[in-house]
Each structure stands twice: as C-alpha cells, then as structure tokens.
Amino acid sequence: MLSYRKELDGLRALAVIAVIVYHANLQFFGVQIFKGGFFGVDVFFVLSGYLITGIIRSQMENGLFSFKDFYWRRAKRIIPILITVLFVTSSLAYLILLPDDLIVYAKSLQSALLFGSNHFFYGEDSYTASASIYRPLLHTWSLSVEWQFYIIFPFLIWIINKQAPRHLFPILLGLALLSLLATNAIVKVDPDMAFYLLPTRAWELIIGGLVTFYDRSGLQKYRQSNLESFAYKLIPIIGVFLVLYSMVSFDHSVSHPSFLTLLPVLGTCLFIMFSHEHEFTNKILTLKPIVWLGAISYSLYLWHNPIFVFFRFIKSDEFTLGQFLFLVAISMALSVLSYYFIENIYRRKKISPGLKFAFLFPLISCVIFSVSTPLRDGYPERLGVVAKAFDQLKRNRYYREDGVKMCANQDFENTCKLMGEGDRNLLLLGDSHAIILSEHLYLLTKKKGWTYTNFSLASCSGIDGYYMTEISKTAEHCNRNIPKIAEYIENSGNTKFDIIYSIRVDFRFKGNDHPDAQESVINKLNYWASKGHNIILVYSIPKHRPKVPNYIKQKLGATVFQMNSDFKELKVRTPYKRYLDTTKEGFSVFDSIHGDNVYRVYPSKVFCDEKWCYGKSSSEIYYYDDDHLSIHGARLLVDEIAKNLQ
Incomplete structure (x- = not known):
C-alpha cells in the first residue's frame, strides 16, 4: 500500500x-x-x-x-x-x-x-x-x-x-x-x-x-x-x-x-x-x-x-x-x-x-x-409577467411534422427539405446567422406551398472557394458540404432557386486568414445570379454587448423571480453609427454583388432608427445572445425577407 x-x-x-x-x-x-x-x-x-x-x-x-x-x-x-x-x-x-x-x-x-x-x-x-x-x-x-x-x-x-x-x-x-x-x-x-x-x-x-x-x-x-x-x-x-x-x-x-x-x-x-x-x-x-x-x-x-x-x-x-x-x-x-x-x-x-x-x-x-426541465421548456413560468418574452429564444428547429427534424447543421446527404407544389424554390445558405432564420422560413414556405432546402451550417460560408482553415469538427463538416452545395445549385437544370444568403459578413471578412474569401463570395454569388437564380442578401444584424438576455436579467434582478414589469421600460440599444462603422467592410462585399435578380435585406430597417439599434421591444427580446437573433427577432427579419418573395 x-x-x-x-x-x-x-x-x-x-x-x-x-x-x-x-x-x-x-x-x-x-x-x-x-x-x-x-x-x-x-x-x-x-x-x-x-x-x-x-x-x-x-x-x-x-x-x-x-x-x-x-x-x-x-x-x-x-x-x-x-x-x-x-x-x-x-x-x-x-x-x-x-x-x-x-x-x-x-x-x-x-x-x-x-x-x-x-x-x-x-x-x-x-x-x-x-x-x-x-x-x-x-x-x-x-x-x-x-x-x-x-x-x-x-x-x-x-x-x-x-x-x-x-x-x-x-x-x-x-x-x-x-x-x-x-x-x-x-x-x-x-x-x-x-x-x-x-x-x-x-x-x-x-x-x-x-x-x-x-x-x-x-x-x-x-x-x-x-x-x-x-x-x-x-x-x-x-x-x-x-x-x-x-x-x-x-x-x-x-x-x-x-x-x-x-x-x-x-x-x-x-x-x-x-x-x-x-x-x-x-x-x-x-x-x-x-x-x-x-x-x-x-x-x-x-x-x-x-x-x-x-x-x-x-x-x-x-x-x-x-x-x-x-x-x-x-x-x-x-x-x-x-x-x-x-x-x-x-x-x-x-x-x-x-x-x-x-x-x-x-x-x-x-x-x-434533469429529466423534467427539458420537458417543461426550462420552466418559463418562473419569469412571471416576462415569461413570454424569454420563451424559447433559441428554438430554431422544425418539429417532426412533414418528416423533418432538425433543419440546420446537417450533412449534405441529410439536408432538410420541404417539398411543395408552388412556383418558388427557397434555398437557405450561410452560417449561424442563416440558421436563426430557418424555422420561420420553414413556416413561411409551408404556408405558401413552396419548396424549401436548408443548407445552413454554423461558422460555414457555404461558398465554394471559401473554406474553413481551422482544425475542428465544424470545419471538416463545412468543407465536406461546400462543393456538394455548389454542384447541387449549378447542376439544377431549369430549376431556379431563391437563394437566401446570410452570414456575419463583418466578422467573416475582417482579419480572415483566407486571402480569397471576399473574392470567392462575390464571384460565386454573381455567377449564380447570372444563371438566373434570385439572390437575397441578408446583411449583418446589429451587435450588442453584452448578451442581450443576460443584460436584461442583470438589470432586472439576480434571480429570475425578481424580474417584473420593469422589463417593458428597460432599454437595450447600441448606437446606429457604431453598427455602420463595424459592418462597412462586410457590407462592401454584399454591395459588390449585382443584377436585376439580386435583392437586399437590411436588418437596420427592422431593428434600428436614425440613432439607435434595439435589442428588445416592450414585450419581446430580439436576441438570444449578443449578435444572434432570437426566435422572436428572426420572425421580424423573415417578414422583411418575405417582401422580396412577392
């Protein structure tokens, strides 16, 4: 011993x-x-x-x-x-x-x-x-x-x-x-x-x-x-x-x-x-x-x-x-x-x-x-009058209706697809900022009877020529999917897609170690536009510091039971000018994509006025962290996207 x-x-x-x-x-x-x-x-x-x-x-x-x-x-x-x-x-x-x-x-x-x-x-x-x-x-x-x-x-x-x-x-x-x-x-x-x-x-x-x-x-x-x-x-x-x-x-x-x-x-x-x-x-x-x-x-x-x-x-x-x-x-x-x-x-x-x-x-x-909490959706009733505002901020998934389960971060072969008989073929592409749009786009296309394919993948550009260089499971997953996505779009025959493209452009193109990232995205999206596909560009959403839900909770009390009607009056905002300054490099990439079938969606129209960009309304929280929209904020942005699909 x-x-x-x-x-x-x-x-x-x-x-x-x-x-x-x-x-x-x-x-x-x-x-x-x-x-x-x-x-x-x-x-x-x-x-x-x-x-x-x-x-x-x-x-x-x-x-x-x-x-x-x-x-x-x-x-x-x-x-x-x-x-x-x-x-x-x-x-x-x-x-x-x-x-x-x-x-x-x-x-x-x-x-x-x-x-x-x-x-x-x-x-x-x-x-x-x-x-x-x-x-x-x-x-x-x-x-x-x-x-x-x-x-x-x-x-x-x-x-x-x-x-x-x-x-x-x-x-x-x-x-x-x-x-x-x-x-x-x-x-x-x-x-x-x-x-x-x-x-x-x-x-x-x-x-x-x-x-x-x-x-x-x-x-x-x-x-x-x-x-x-x-x-x-x-x-x-x-x-x-x-x-x-x-x-x-x-x-x-x-x-x-x-x-x-x-x-x-x-x-x-x-x-x-x-x-x-x-x-x-x-x-x-x-x-x-x-x-x-x-x-x-x-x-x-x-x-x-x-x-x-x-x-x-x-x-x-x-x-x-x-x-x-x-x-x-x-x-x-x-x-x-x-x-x-x-x-x-x-x-x-x-x-x-x-x-x-x-x-x-x-x-x-x-x-x-441990078993009951997921079944009870995290006990939102603890939050009292603000329970609805915090409810399911980060759902972003379809349920099992139509045979569809999760609709993001899938291998190409397991891509989520909703088949419809309508005249539109929506295709969602991009990183986690595309993922947050997935559920409401699914609900929109289901209501319209359109076809919908979701290729969104966290941290992934989705663009052939712009691969992830770090070593990780996500990078391997992303780089394996990218060429297959390009082949799928470019060998579609007479099928024309409405390609909804959303990535955190200011983050992806600032200090990136891929020297051809900007050129790859611009060239590929311009190429797809030239082939008759509609390109719907979703520009960067405003970024807040710190994480919006945490900031709200810190301001309203240390425990969830202290949160009360003060929620309605609490301001969560970041200067509009700062938003423009931090996103200008990324915006220039999207501004370089041209064509009569290129449409631009500006989140600032939804979340900003001339002075401030807001992280919440009097009844809803727009973010689930500092720069990803909640299920509530995503609904508003998808409503803005839908205006380009009339």
Whole structure:
C-alpha cells in the first residue's frame, strides 16, 4: 500500500490554483495569469493514475484486492460531495438561469450524474469557446474521464496479472504509447475529441501508474555530498519547473493534448518519483497551508466553476481582482465545509445506514430535475409577467411534422427539405446567422406551398472557394458540404432557386486568414445570379454587448423571480453609427454583388432608427445572445425577407 505523501497534496494545491485562475481569466496589466492553467487537470490525471495503480498493484500482490471494495472506496471518495455540489448547483440554476440556459444545464446535469459529461460537452462547444464560460458543470468532464478509467483499469491489470504478470510494465507502457500516438494524430483533425474522451487521455493516467514501478527506497540512502545527491535534489526541481513552465507559457491555442502535454505530465512524474524531504520543492510543497489546500482540492475544484459561472450570469463576464478574491473566498468556505462534513465522514471505513441513504433525496431530486426541465421548456413560468418574452429564444428547429427534424447543421446527404407544389424554390445558405432564420422560413414556405432546402451550417460560408482553415469538427463538416452545395445549385437544370444568403459578413471578412474569401463570395454569388437564380442578401444584424438576455436579467434582478414589469421600460440599444462603422467592410462585399435578380435585406430597417439599434421591444427580446437573433427577432427579419418573395 502506498504511504501518504504530503508533497503530493502540495502538488494538487498548485494544480487547482492554476485551474481556478485559468477559469477566472485573471489578468494583470493585460497579461493573463496561468494562461496554461488547464494543464492542472493533466497533473490531476497523472496523480490519480499513480495513486490508483499503486493501490491496485499493492492489494493484488498481497492477495487482498476486491473489485467490490475498490469501487466502494472510489464511490465514497467521489460521489457524496459530487451529489452535494450538483444538488446545490441545480437549485441555483433554477433560481438564476433563463429557460434556454436551464435546459442546456439540465442535459449536462444528466450526463454528469451518469459520469458521461465528457461526451456531452464533446458534442457541445469547444472547451475554449466563449460559450463555455456559461456552463456550470463543464469542469465535470475530467471527473467523468477518471471514473471511466476506474471502471476499466482494474480489470485490465487483473487480466494481465493473471495471464502475464511479468509483463505488466511493458504492456502498460505500450498502451500508454499507443494512446499518446493516437492523441497526437487525433488532435490535428478533431481537437475536441482529443481533449474530452478517455482513449486520448488514458496515456496520462497510465503514465502516472507506471511511476509506481520506480523504487524510491534509494532516495533515503544516498550520501549527502556526491553527484548522486545533487541529481536527486535537482530532478524534482526540474519536474516542478516543467509543470509551472507549461502553465505560464502556453495558452489554449496550442495543440492539447499532444506531445506537448508530455512537459507537464513528465514534470509531474519526475516530482512524484524523486521528491524527498531533503530537497527544495518538497520543503515548499509540504508547508502546512499548501498541504491543507491540496487536501481540500477536490471540493475546491467542484465548487469553484459553478460559482464563477453564476457570477457571470448575474453580474459580469470579466472579474476584477476584488471580485475574483471574493468568489474564491466563497469557494473556499464551501470547500472547507464539504471537506470536513462530507468528504471526511464518507471516507470512514464503516458508514452507518443513515449516511448511506442520506444522499437519496438530493440524488433523486437531481435526476428528476434533469429529466423534467427539458420537458417543461426550462420552466418559463418562473419569469412571471416576462415569461413570454424569454420563451424559447433559441428554438430554431422544425418539429417532426412533414418528416423533418432538425433543419440546420446537417450533412449534405441529410439536408432538410420541404417539398411543395408552388412556383418558388427557397434555398437557405450561410452560417449561424442563416440558421436563426430557418424555422420561420420553414413556416413561411409551408404556408405558401413552396419548396424549401436548408443548407445552413454554423461558422460555414457555404461558398465554394471559401473554406474553413481551422482544425475542428465544424470545419471538416463545412468543407465536406461546400462543393456538394455548389454542384447541387449549378447542376439544377431549369430549376431556379431563391437563394437566401446570410452570414456575419463583418466578422467573416475582417482579419480572415483566407486571402480569397471576399473574392470567392462575390464571384460565386454573381455567377449564380447570372444563371438566373434570385439572390437575397441578408446583411449583418446589429451587435450588442453584452448578451442581450443576460443584460436584461442583470438589470432586472439576480434571480429570475425578481424580474417584473420593469422589463417593458428597460432599454437595450447600441448606437446606429457604431453598427455602420463595424459592418462597412462586410457590407462592401454584399454591395459588390449585382443584377436585376439580386435583392437586399437590411436588418437596420427592422431593428434600428436614425440613432439607435434595439435589442428588445416592450414585450419581446430580439436576441438570444449578443449578435444572434432570437426566435422572436428572426420572425421580424423573415417578414422583411418575405417582401422580396412577392
């Protein structure tokens, strides 16, 4: 059995500090502190692999290992505090989150309860995407990875010990190398898969396990004055340096996890292997306050992210230093309480029946809440008189009528299409700003009896010649669809389309790394117009800061129950001149498309007057974030588009 090592709790303290500061996006004089703080999770993985492997190997070698005992001990360590955090977080989510956000939260809660949140968030936004700072349970992805590892790894070691006990180390090393090689390949084509899923994270946990094969007894026997002594004192310092260097020097733009991740992983291994009481890093990381912080690090890791996220919903996306310290103090207070009154109690060898059943109520409550919230559309009735304004801001999908399900972000072969007998053939093309129009265009064409095809795809131009250059699932999806869309339109024979084209033109053409983007869009749309297709250009909508629904909620109260009739008088607006200034480059692209069959739709006619552009009316919210229309705003813009389809 591995003996307790205070310095490892010290290393946990360093890791959790890095993660917390990273999640706060804390900056001094414009410089982000711990911009690579996400490497703290890699440190946790290595430590977990080391401790779990040590326990399993020791018990198996002494004939004491029991799968039942192993999983029971892991469950006692992980689940009670997790359920506590999920219950409290869900209660706050019900009080604070708007219906659409609450639905997303409930789905993430369901995945966290099943230890599958890494798969859930893999299907959502990237970990580094701007939307991720509004996900209270995003940090549970790493806990899911560890739990999935715990399920598989004991059986793996048990089988190897039965079949080839002398080859345990080379087999584990081979598996770690295979996982690392696969990770380095996958991160180039699907970074989110590499980041979130167990097969591409397993190598970090296994490498931690390999450290248990190193015999540390020699560390206590070396002579104090020779070269060996110097090496044993230097190596742990190098290890901690590699960890710190990774955390302060790299940011989320690097490929991660990859070969680069070996820096903090190997640094952690060096520290685990060679740290001892006679060297510098051990003396620092075994200081009582640091060890204590490491001891509560699991609770602190679980509590800090929901607290940060709810602050962003209530107050502001950015933290001042004072706000950061205040939020950390709250996190610390909750962590201390949960460590002493939950973690320590459930670590006992024997637990009373009462304690075993104590978490049935919060567990069942979380399960019911996670299932019922999407069914109840996020409980919009919580908002009282303004419920209708916030209702389904971001629906943007068809229901199953006419055999149509989702009508955006589809592979070309699964494109949503509504067949009609009318004389018009509508085709929607563009990025997320086209997607927001999809539902009302569907309803319009269904009413008119027209044919409607939806090729809209998030972040995608939809134009042959203007491909996405970044590495992501979305880019791969987009670039695969683009040439097929062009072929579909250009080989349509006598069929003429009304091509409704909508992208965030000022964003797509400002600082774009595709040098031919503007020319590609202009040439292609002019070409289609020359072939007789109607081109309906939807110019950029005004952008607001911050996100409109969040701004409204912040102004009307910290909880949804404080929102009242003040909504009617609240102004959400941005200067019309600013709108014109920020969109002029993109507008010039659309202005370069000509022809008698080119029609222009200006959102400013709907949402602006001569002085201001508005984010809401007295009864409706026009946006679901800062620059995407809500289902209510999209209806108004589609009404404007319909004027060009008479």
